[in-house]
Amino acid sequence: MPIEWVRVHDLPDYVYFNHSAHVSRGIGCKSCHGRVDKMAVVFQVERLSMGWCLDCHRDPEQHLRPRQWVTRMDWHPAPDEQLEQGKQLRDEYNINPSTDCSTCHR
């Protein structure tokens, strides 16, 4: 008998999200899922709304981290350095998130 898991981070059926596109570009697990390592029972931290997605697509600098640290739950930039480092990473990784409708809706 398989164990049935409850899908906590459940997007509507008309939204398409690709993990590899985010993970390989330096978006950490924590940015969307929160500190799962500290949750007794997993719950949703972020809103996962369209506005929330777009905030990051418009200003990815706020959330980028070096690729090798995407799975590190306790990673955080040195104080006041996120924006600076984010801009650098954005250039380095050539990150231009699309805000076209068909990026997520198709």
Next chain:
Amino acid sequence: MPPLTTPTSGPTYWRSLDELADTPEFHKFVEGEFPNLTRQLPDSATRRQFLKLMGASLALGGMTGCRWPEEQIAAYANRPEGRTPGVPVRYATAMELGGVAAGLLVTSYDGRPIKIEGNPLHPINRGATDAFAQASVLELYDPDRSKSVIHRDGSQTLHRTWDEFAAFARSHFQPVRDREGAGLYILSESTSSPSLMAMRARVMDALPQAKWFEYEPISRDNERQGLAMVFRRPYRPHFALDRANAIVCLDADLLMNHPAAIKHARDFTAGRQVDHHGERPDGRGSMNRLYVVESSYTVTGGMADHRYPVRSADVAMIAVHLAAELKARGLRIPFWQPARGSRPGTTPGASAAKLDGTLPPDSLRPPIASIADELADHRGRCLIAVGPRQPAEVHALVCALNQALANVGRAVTYTAEPDPDRPTHLEAIASLTADLEAGQVDTVMILGGNPVYDAPADLEFGRLLASAKTSIHLGLHRNETSRSCAWHVPRAHYLETWGDARAYDGTVSIIQPLIRPLYEGKTPCEMLAMMLNEEPANAYDIVRRTFQQFHGDRDFETSWRRALHDGVVEDTRWRTSGPPVRNGTWVARLRERVKETAAKREEMEVVFRPDAGVYDGRFANNGWLQELPDPLTKLTWDNAALISPMMAEALDVKTGDMISLRVDGRKLEIAAYVMPGQAPGSMTLPLGYGRWAAGQVGNATGFNTYMLRTTSAMDFAAGAEVTKISRHYKLATTQDHHAIASAVGRRETQSRLGTLIREATVDDYTDDPEFAKHAVHHPPLVSLWEEHKYDRGHQWAMAIDLGVCTGCSACVLACQAENNIPVVGKEEVSRGREMHWIRVDRYFKGEPWAPQLACQPVTCHQCENAPCEQVCPVAATAHSKEGLNDMVYNRCIGTRYCSNNCPYKVRRFNWFNNHKDLTEIEKMIFNPEVTVRSRGVMEKCTYCVQRISAAKIAAKNERRTIRDGEITPACAQVCPTRAIVFGDLNDSASRVAKLHAADRAYTMLAELNVKPRTKYLARLRNPAGWAATQRESDNKHPT
């Protein structure tokens, strides 16, 4: 309808006879972009009431929370190696139809096969497929498939388990084996499976008294018999259309209705590509020229440079006449002597004229002479093909002609037919029926097929089947035959089980399953193993046992894995051989045949042909194929008797009127369809409809034309009597749907259509390579708004080459499968509400008795200045930076303004929730990458944006740019002729950028300044030099 005999000053291009004659029905139909809508809207008072209620229910609904239901997921306990949930995988497999395999590549999502593509490594498919293969995945998930063993015991019908059947089989077949199979009859479908052949040998070995028959209602036995007459052994012809500069098709639909049609189509288009000097890039000279002689319009006829509508019975006479003309040009035709009275050395045409009683009508004699000239000029670089419905003697003559023209070994090759000693399908079913009648049949095992429905009517197979003591039927559905058998066993679909099959050229493919059998179906091999009570008993082991003969010196496992991976088994193609013509017995028989048919020249003939959708009837329960508009008639959900405009006039019949047919004492009432270009005196009856046990989808659609098909008239029959009956039948055609030129006036229609679809002769093209761009003159295009610049990043675009599009419509089904497009049913289609995102417009040009045909696939053009976007009140359709016209379903409120404002009429509206009430099995077919749309939203072609996204993400993950050709929309991928090309306009090296810049490229409705991203390449025709003078007389009414 006004009489068609009066010369019309009407449009040069037209879609239907109604349009040509400009009837009120046509006007009524095209008013409004969704025809027939107006009378369905509630009147204004109820409409207000309705809106009030809607507002109230929305407010109530809003309070109950916005969260969708909680979803449960079951994770893998042990994840299979290399499998990531949600990431599709592709496996090579093959589908057998009529004894010929198609090599396929099937996409599977989390264990569900959802999309079929052609296998690029397969020599026939080369990455493309036909419509049947596309739709076969729907067949897998058909809820009407038989789900359990069924036993008819007296008046009872009982569901049995597989174990119960096995117990029955053990006790039943023991005595059969003891008496060496006496009284055992096995009726199989036509098959090329090496495993099934091997099983047959084992059966005949163990049970020498048993009898094995094969029957297929659509067969190429005439061809086989004809070549057996010539070579003393059956052979199979293969055509290399790219090596022929002159191609003559005698009632042969090489580009569509042929087991190697996909290869033919690709090869044919190689000869249609010329530069502005008229030269082919492959160095084989100028553009090929295609002559087609046929009774009813086919896809091949549509591509013809010269097409002659004649009765199918008269094709033999034309072949004879062509032979005489060729002989008069000094060709040595083996065994072929001029008829009595003619002397050698006379001028061309004179000896032909002496052929007793075989003279073709005056109008056809000059063209035949010209064809003979053309062939004689292209010795070794031409080919003549005959269709499968022509009698064996005609095949023999044409075989001799190809040899005389030195084409053998070049454009025409032969391979020895497998299983040379088998009786013809007709002989087989006749012998079985005779033995049934004689009471000699103890047990009959029917492995697939549906002979109760599709055997020749005069055999009365269905009635006589009851005289077998035990009858067992293996089938995907509990069809007509199953219902007459004592036992029915569910058959495994090819996507569910192991097997093997050979392509038309002999290449072996392993059929590997994509999913476990949904209903414990079995294969024919497994049934036979059970009957013999032998091991191995399962399909996998049986196929692997057969594979022993293919792996040669190499290690078994390595070659097995290689064969599974590639989808083809190396070195299994049959060797071609070109034996000389050895026998001339066919000559006398051909003369006899021609004399016979000449005597019946004035009689009306009926011609049977497989349907473009349901084939021989086996796909009748497939909604995709039922709703696929026929490439020529654009009929959906029905078949109809295709009659010529002249006959329609003589009988006073319009499309949809019922007629009564009487052939050889058998009667059929059927709806008529007036088909332009249909040969006078010939009526075409597509097979495969009128089934009574097909399932919920296929029952009671169309008319059962098998009722007129008898052992003496499997292909065509003369002497048909036709009378009109005063009843009308509603036929759902899509030919006037989404008419771009709405009825704003006839003059307007005429002036526009010629600019939508542009074409020229090769000569005109070499004179003016930019003719297509000059077809429309418009003032300088200035936008009201500041225009966006699309000069950065990817800019997606499409080019469609009308010169090579055959109109086969495989793209329509590929799109349907890829994009979760619903089937809406006959009623909705007749209201103009079919949902296909790509449609293939079909236009006729010229006079109705011998028109030319032109096809034009139309999808969303992704306009840069998209008119649809400007009118959407909620921004549900908006432009992406890459030039795509995005459609956001969750925003759409269904005003349909966008569709109203679309000049190309490519938007489709969901009038209903077409996916409601689907079973869990049916839902398995959905492509998870595409939203399943609900009621009240608009949808349209997206250029397969899900495939674009997938390729972009993959490329970026690998930190590289996207390669040209890496993204292929479903329509382009399936296209046998590669008429559709997709790519990035900003990459000047991409194929699409080159095609957009090509001289033949033009924009449809450029004058609207909508700046579409789809461009068409104008079609080129290659009429012979004499045609200019001939055209006048072609257009004269034949009476």
